[in-house]
Amino acid sequence: MAFGSTLRDLFRDYRFVVAFIVLLFLVTLAVMSFFSPYDPTLWYYAPRDLRPSNEHILGTDSRGQDIFWQATFAIRNSLIISLVAGVISRIIAVVVGLVAGYQGGRTDRVLMFISDGFLVIPLFLILVMLAMLIRDKMNIVNTGLLLAVFGWAWDARVLRAQVLSLREREFTKTAVLSGTPTLQLVFKEYMPYITPLAFSTLINNMSWAIGMEMTLSIIGLTNMDIPTLGTNLKWALNYQAILMRRWYWILTPVTLSVLLFIALYWMSVSISEYLDPRTRVQRVGGE
Amino acid sequence: MFLRKYLIPRLIQYFLVIFLGITIVFFIPRLAPTNPVERTIAEIRSRGTYLDPAHIQAMVDALTEMYGLSGSWLEQYKDFWVRLFHGDFGVSFFQFPTPVITLIKNALPWTVGLLFTTTMLSWLFGNIVGGMAGYANNRFWSKILDFFAMFIRPIPYYVVALGLLILFGYVYRVFPISGGATIGHRPAWTLAFVKDVLRHAFLPAFSMVLLGGASWFQTSKLVVQNVKAEDFVQYAQLGGIRERRIMFRYIIRNAMLPQITNLALSLGQILSGALITEIVFSYPGLGHLLYSAISTGDYNLIMGIITLSIVTITTLVLIVDLVYPLFDPRIRYK
Numbered sequence: 001m002a003f004g005s006t007l008r009d010l011f012r013d014y015r016f017v018v019a020f021i022v023l024l025f026l027v028t029l030a031v032m033s034f035f036s037p038y039d040p041t042l043w044y045y046a047p048r049d050l051r052p053s054n055e056h057i058l059g060t061d062s063r064g065q066d067i068f069w070q071a072t073f074a075i076r077n078s079l080i081i082s083l084v085a086g087v088i089s090r091i092i093a094v095v096v097g098l099v100a101g102y103q104g105g106r107t108d109r110v111l112m113f114i115s116d117g118f119l120v121i122p123l124f125l126i127l128v129m130l131a132m133l134i135r136d137k138m139n140i141v142n143t144g145l146l147l148a149v150f151g152w153a154w155d156a157r158v159l160r161a162q163v164l165s166l167r168e169r170e171f172t173k174t175a176v177l178s179g180t181p182t183l184q185l186v187f188k189e190y191m192p193y194i195t196p197l198a199f200s201t202l203i204n205n206m207s208w209a210i211g212m213e214m215t216l217s218i219i220g221l222t223n224m225d226i227p228t229l230g231t232n233l234k235w236a237l238n239y240q241a242i243l244m245r246r247w248y249w250i251l252t253p254v255t256l257s258v259l260l261f262i263a264l265y266w267m268s269v270s271i272s273e274y275l276d277p278r279t280r281v282q283r284v285g286g287e
Numbered sequence: 288m289f290l291r292k293y294l295i296p297r298l299i300q301y302f303l304v305i306f307l308g309i310t311i312v313f314f315i316p317r318l319a320p321t322n323p324v325e326r327t328i329a330e331i332r333s334r335g336t337y338l339d340p341a342h343i344q345a346m347v348d349a350l351t352e353m354y355g356l357s358g359s360w361l362e363q364y365k366d367f368w369v370r371l372f373h374g375d376f377g378v379s380f381f382q383f384p385t386p387v388i389t390l391i392k393n394a395l396p397w398t399v400g401l402l403f404t405t406t407m408l409s410w411l412f413g414n415i416v417g418g419m420a421g422y423a424n425n426r427f428w429s430k431i432l433d434f435f436a437m438f439i440r441p442i443p444y445y446v447v448a449l450g451l452l453i454l455f456g457y458v459y460r461v462f463p464i465s466g467g468a469t470i471g472h473r474p475a476w477t478l479a480f481v482k483d484v485l486r487h488a489f490l491p492a493f494s495m496v497l498l499g500g501a502s503w504f505q506t507s508k509l510v511v512q513n514v515k516a517e518d519f520v521q522y523a524q525l526g527g528i529r530e531r532r533i534m535f536r537y538i539i540r541n542a543m544l545p546q547i548t549n550l551a552l553s554l555g556q557i558l559s560g561a562l563i564t565e566i567v568f569s570y571p572g573l574g575h576l577l578y579s580a581i582s583t584g585d586y587n588l589i590m591g592i593i594t595l596s597i598v599t600i601t602t603l604v605l606i607v608d609l610v611y612p613l614f615d616p617r618i619r620y621k
Binding site for chain 2: 132
């Protein structure tokens with residue numbers, strides 16, 4: 001019931017509707033990769049550098065691969081990487097946020113010192129260094145895990161702030177005084193408040209992970225045999241697709257990733273505005 | 288009081304972050320499953336060079352020495368710090384006998400120039416325009432700008448830079464596609480050279496200002512909308528103070544203050560963005576140097592660039608933090 005009305009409220013926002021449709025389209029593409037007639041790791045299964053035709057909707061690239069089907073694999077893998085990174089880093093962020101916010105004192109100071117350090121240091125560079133050393137072992141899951149280690153600091157702060165305010169509420173005192181174990185209090189009573197927040201940061205984090213994967217691929221630090229949005233773009237650049245004016249090749253990963261970034265961002269903005277009671281009133285109006 | 292309550296803990300944090308950051312940089316290559324020496328040898332071999340075993344052993348010894356990998360970890364660690372204090376990051380591998388510090392010194396002015404100008408421009412521009420849009424948030428132009436920012440904001444540095452490069456470098460050939468100045472031009476303070484440098488810097492700078500500006504615009508607009516609702520603004524309006532004065536002197540000035548802290552917090556990300564943008568435009572700064580270092584497996588150079596970046600960024604953040612009370616009279620570190 002409640003879920004249905006939440007969805008109805010969200011769909012009142014045109015940004016949510018647009019984002020939802022675009023994401024649906026991209027996920028459909030990702031699912032289509034399971035029905036691809038070609039193996040994405042093979043080269044030269046089709047004639048090279050074909051223009052778009054009925055047989056190859058977006059043409060073929062200089063590696064003799066079908067651009068369209070290659071793109072479906074790319075979206076699938078990029079989404080998997082971002083999900084792994086997002087979910088794991090959410091777990092770290094939630095645990096750090098809950099512990100720091102609830103325990104307070106020295107634990108809080110130490111944890112916040114660590115997350116501040118993560119915020120201040122140019123993480124991209126540390127990430128580059130790590131990626132460089134485990135370059136041979138970079139598969140989809142490892143890339144996701146690597147990004148997860150670096151993507152939690154800011155959101156742990158956000159979640160901690162939320163817990164700090166929950167701790168001051170009346171129900172916390174009631175629960176503590178009536179002898180509720182800390183774990184039960186934190187997981188049963190706080191989780192309903194934490195979950196939506198964690199979910200809205202999840203979307204942002206996924207978007208960050210996809211962008212970071214693209215950047216790492218461009219610098220040549222991921223496994224080039226696994227098609228992702230990043231490696232697709234990198235191959236096009238390697239073969240001088242811009243110089244050769246092979247727009248279909250280079251613009252396919254660029255366009256798809258731009259669509260993905262905008263859709264994820266709009267969805268997260270829409271959801272976090274919905275979660276904020278001050279802005280929710282404006283949207284739901286007098287109903 | 289200011290000293291003991293604020294400055295000293297903040298300084299301790301500063302040194303601790305630098306210490307830990309550099310320690311991490313030291314240990315990552317040593318803890319990683321692959322050995323940089325073996326990697327370098329493997330890379331040389333993969334280029335098709337034949338090496339006999341005696342040569343390989345000699346190279347292993349030389350590289351171990353070069354990377355500072357001889358002796359126990361403790362000795363290496365001590366040695367690492369000693370060398371660091373002398374500004375010695377070892378010699379570069381991809382431009383062989385050149386010391387890393389020389390390469391960094393040559394690249395640094397480009398990055399600092401690009402980073403400083405774009406950060407200041409996008410911060411000022413984004414905050415002022417965002418503030419005006421927040422004040423007039425029901426106006427048409429404000430909504431258009433907001434809509435535009437919603438498109439730009441989520442796109443990563445790399446993609447924006449690439450898009451601009453394709454559009455203005457290849458499709459409409461308005462701007463040069465790579466480099467910091469036309470090859471063959473001697474650096475000199477002549478009008479022609481300055482113009483040439485500016486022309487080369489335009490696209491990289493523009494893509495950074497566009498992205499940075501969009502994000503400052505959004506936060507500033509939000510803050511201004513909140514400040515606008517405060518009592519003193521209403522009081523000023525009732526008192527008949529001119530709109531322009533209220534907007535700039537009363538509201539935007541107030542809203543810009545927290546943005547100084549936000550600037551400090553995002554400096555690390557801005558630096559990463561600058562490095563990535565440089566890679567796209569082959570701009571001859573640190574980012575481009577980093578790219579060459581990665582593609583040739585030049586560990587000394589990479590460690591030099593990362594160490595320097597960590598020290599620079601944490602120092603900048605510290606300076607912004609300490610200077611902040613000068614701007615905000617409400618904060619006195621008591």
